[in-house]
Amino acid sequence: MDFTYAPAPESRSIVDLKASYGLFISGQFVDGHGSSFKTISPATEEVLAEVAEADDADVDAAVKAARRAHTRVWSRMPGSERAKYLYRIARIIQERSRELAVLESLDNGKPIKESRDVDVPVVAAHFFYYAGWADKLEHAGFGTTPLGVAGQVIPWNFPLLMLAWKVAPALACGNTVVLKPAETTPLTALLFAEICQQADLPPGVVNIVTGAGGTGQAIVAHPDVDKVAFTGSTEVGKAIARAVAGTGKKVTLELGGKAANIVFDDAPIDQAVEGIVNGIFFNQGHVCCAGSRLLVQESVADELLERLKRRMGTLRVGDPLDKNTDVGAINSAAQLQRIRELSDVGEAEGAGRWSPPCELPDRGFWFPPTIFTGVSQAHRIAREEIFGPVLSVLTFRTPSEAVEKANNTPYGLSAGVWTEKGSLILHMAGALKAGVVWANTFNKFDPTSPFGGYKESGQGREGGRHGLAAYLKGGDL
Amino acid sequence: MPTTATDYSDVTGSEASLRRFLHGLPGVDQVGAEARAAALGTRSIKTTAKAQALDLAIRMVDLTTLEGQDTHGKVRALASKAMRPDPADPTCPAVAAVCVYPDMVATVKQTLGSSGVNVAAVATAFPSGRAALDIKLADTRDAVEAGADEIDMVIDRGAFLSGHYLRVFEEIVAVREACARPGGDDAHLKVIFETGELQTLDNVRRVSWLAMMAGAHFIKTSTGKVQPAATLPVTLVMLEAVRDFREATGQMVGVKPAGGIRTAKDAIKYLVMVNEVAGPDWLDPAWFRFGASTLLNELLMQRTKMTTGRYSGPDYFTLD
Numbered sequence: 132m133d134f135t136y137a138p139a140p141e142s143r144s145i146v147d148l149k150a151s152y153g154l155f156i157s158g159q160f161v162d163g164h165g166s167s168f169k170t171i172s173p174a175t176e177e178v179l180a181e182v183a184e185a186d187d188a189d190v191d192a193a194v195k196a197a198r199r200a201h202t203r204v205w206s207r208m209p210g211s212e213r214a215k216y217l218y219r220i221a222r223i224i225q226e227r228s229r230e231l232a233v234l235e236s237l238d239n240g241k242p243i244k245e246s247r248d249v250d251v252p253v254v255a256a257h258f259f260y261y262a263g264w265a266d267k268l269e270h271a272g273f274g275t276t277p278l279g280v281a282g283q284v285i286p287w288n289f290p291l292l293m294l295a296w297k298v299a300p301a302l303a304c305g306n307t308v309v310l311k312p313a314e315t316t317p318l319t320a321l322l323f324a325e326i327c328q329q330a331d332l333p334p335g336v337v338n339i340v341t342g343a344g345g346t347g348q349a350i351v352a353h354p355d356v357d358k359v360a361f362t363g364s365t366e367v368g369k370a371i372a373r374a375v376a377g378t379g380k381k382v383t384l385e386l387g388g389k390a391a392n393i394v395f396d397d398a399p400i401d402q403a404v405e406g407i408v409n410g411i412f413f414n415q416g417h418v419c420c421a422g423s424r425l426l427v428q429e430s431v432a433d434e435l436l437e438r439l440k441r442r443m444g445t446l447r448v449g450d451p452l453d454k455n456t457d458v459g460a461i462n463s464a465a466q467l468q469r470i471r472e473l474s475d476v477g478e479a480e481g482a483g484r485w486s487p488p489c490e491l492p493d494r495g496f497w498f499p500p501t502i503f504t505g506v507s508q509a510h511r512i513a514r515e516e517i518f519g520p521v522l523s524v525l526t527f528r529t530p531s532e533a534v535e536k537a538n539n540t541p542y543g544l545s546a547g548v549w550t551e552k553g554s555l556i557l558h559m560a561g562a563l564k565a566g567v568v569w570a571n572t573f574n575k576f577d578p579t580s581p582f583g584g585y586k587e588s589g590q591g592r593e594g595g596r597h598g599l600a601a602y603l604k605g606g607d608l
Numbered sequence: 609m610p611t612t613a614t615d616y617s618d619v620t621g622s623e624a625s626l627r628r629f630l631h632g633l634p635g636v637d638q639v640g641a642e643a644r645a646a647a648l649g650t651r652s653i654k655t656t657a658k659a660q661a662l663d664l665a666i667r668m669v670d671l672t673t674l675e676g677q678d679t680h681g682k683v684r685a686l687a688s689k690a691m692r693p694d695p696a697d698p699t700c701p702a703v704a705a706v707c708v709y710p711d712m713v714a715t716v717k718q719t720l721g722s723s724g725v726n727v728a729a730v731a732t733a734f735p736s737g738r739a740a741l742d743i744k745l746a747d748t749r750d751a752v753e754a755g756a757d758e759i760d761m762v763i764d765r766g767a768f769l770s771g772h773y774l775r776v777f778e779e780i781v782a783v784r785e786a787c788a789r790p791g792g793d794d795a796h797l798k799v800i801f802e803t804g805e806l807q808t809l810d811n812v813r814r815v816s817w818l819a820m821m822a823g824a825h826f827i828k829t830s831t832g833k834v835q836p837a838a839t840l841p842v843t844l845v846m847l848e849a850v851r852d853f854r855e856a857t858g859q860m861v862g863v864k865p866a867g868g869i870r871t872a873k874d875a876i877k878y879l880v881m882v883n884e885v886a887g888p889d890w891l892d893p894a895w896f897r898f899g900a901s902t903l904l905n906e907l908l909m910q911r912t913k914m915t916t917g918r919y920s921g922p923d924y925f926t927l928d
Contacts, residue, residue, distance in 0.1 A: 132891040134660065134883045139652035244650060401848050402640030445884045454652035551635040571637050 139454040141243045145230045151181040155324035157196035158334025163189050173240035174451050174460040174495040182317050185340035190349040193338040197280040197307040200335030206305045210266035217262035219330040224255040236451040238318040240460030241414050243452050254295040260578035261299035271596050274605025277305030279357035282350035286363045287313035287462050288417040293362050296593045304602035307336045314343040315463045365587050383591030383601045387516040388544030391537035392422030396431045398549035404438045410573040412500050416520040420545035422573050426533050429526040443500050444487040461496040470498050470519035477503045477512035534562045543585025547573045616821045623774040636809035645840035651880045662911045665875040668893045672707040672901050683712045685928035687719035694908050704893040710751035717755040728758035735831035737762040748786040752795050759787050760798040765805045780822035798826035803842045804834040812842050816849035826862035837867025847886040866899025872910040
């Protein structure tokens, strides 16, 4: 019998979208000096709002506000008092979770199922977790002295979650921040600014400046910024590393990845299929730690691929606000263009391209879940980060070959291992050069667990006790 | 339907080969299976889809009473309800079957007449299954002779847990033979695993294959007498098993979660799982059933809410 799920859209009415948004500096929304830009819904290309673009003077004002707040208020406040603000913010995030989830899905294009069940709950968990550290820093082993003003630049794939990863530990350690959200997804950061007002956070502790690359450069280059934290592409990360070299600024970078998801012949096969799907189609593959290279033991490759294709046939692509959508919209026209280009290269290089039959909406930016079979290490789609719902399938014969292929990449952010053999999991975890190794699961995020990369995937760790090191003067020890 | 034992005769020929086969099945990661079941449970089934699901769920109910206090009067009342679950609404479909102990089969059969609703009987020393094979077979034949359309047998969990897979297999084969009628109108065999006693999902996958190879028409989670009874993760693994078995042999086997499914919302979660794991072919009372008693009224209340736009209290639905 055909069982068609009727549309189940989450209502937009909970979100109070304004026609235009200013910059959040010193606890107030102010007009920027630069021109404004539009942010659109990638699912429909509808303009959601006009957003101010911060120029150098605006960034300077934000840094000055942050410095003032740091010197006069935040660094002097006992950790137990800072904790109260962080707990309050965490609770408000929970109370306004539906509003945040709807706005995130509108602006980013990700399915409401994910913003509701993953992004927003993990955001609140991050604030709760670091609130707990604020008065216990002396037990963390990195000292208790904050760095000062942190300049933070975050990407568009998890707008609110990346904000939480940056803001929560910085504030817990006594730093103040100037944060720039990505130009395609500024809205939830601006709603977070409202939440800071609602929590009575002292003015200047959190400043949010919107804009594109130029605004980010202004933050990174500002002489009174003590710490730069960036999540985004390896290319921009390298530029930032060059810009801060020799300045005495501390820096943490969380960059690209081309993670191997390694399936052995004794894997729990149905759960492995779920892990592969979750690894590459979660958030449309816009995940730096996505399992974009499937390494499957050749003896089970055919069976696994058959099951994977069948499972991909049940993925529901479409309206991000429909509660039954599994795969939403690609975040921007530019990103869609890049995914198309690299996929065309994959085809031209001779890999077998496959997508399940699926109808894509006429407007907006869409790309079907796609796999490439017969991929070798020499293919560009096995080496370059596509950052989309595109999986490259490679095979291996032995554990040592799996390790060799998995590590044969300039990146080293994450990896997955699927086997019922515990000893093999431990062996692989030791041999893989990746910051995170998931065993019989993938894309699991928890505030207690440090996250970060090897090699060109970045430096420094976010999350857990380790995440405090990036925001304390004793963090280099 | 051919006896599937022949397709796997090399596997089921000896204790050793059967054990090798069952232990060679891919493992089930419990955390992953539970996560998948929970994720499917978040599907939002509304409006037309909900109306469709509620009617389908009603048609899939095996309306059950398995109590020491059952009487002929009680089962007659239940059978009447099975045929006309909502007397106020003639468009409401009948349930799939009435499930009783063997001594009540004749009474139920008589009440149901030619309504199309089946009579199912539990047999083989239900619920524990702790009796000699002869007695289990006699129990089965008794129900079949009384006119049961379906037999719900229990496996010997003790034998399974001690690794005597072949004994479990041979018992299912023997009960299946006891389901035969001279006219060829054989009773269909449902095999109850009592997954609450087998506990691990690896065991659930193994016992599912064992029962399918032995010729089960349906595989069923529980007796309803042991907690936990049916759960979504257990049903997930069984749906994967019937899907894989059809892939391997071309034969379809039905699935019946029983016990513990009480709300319409829960029932719809199961239907979503059937749809997305085994596939839409299984969305049919011939291939999926709910073993339940109180679930039916919950489904009826939701159905009335959908058709009238109003909630009405339990007093508006029959208690039988």
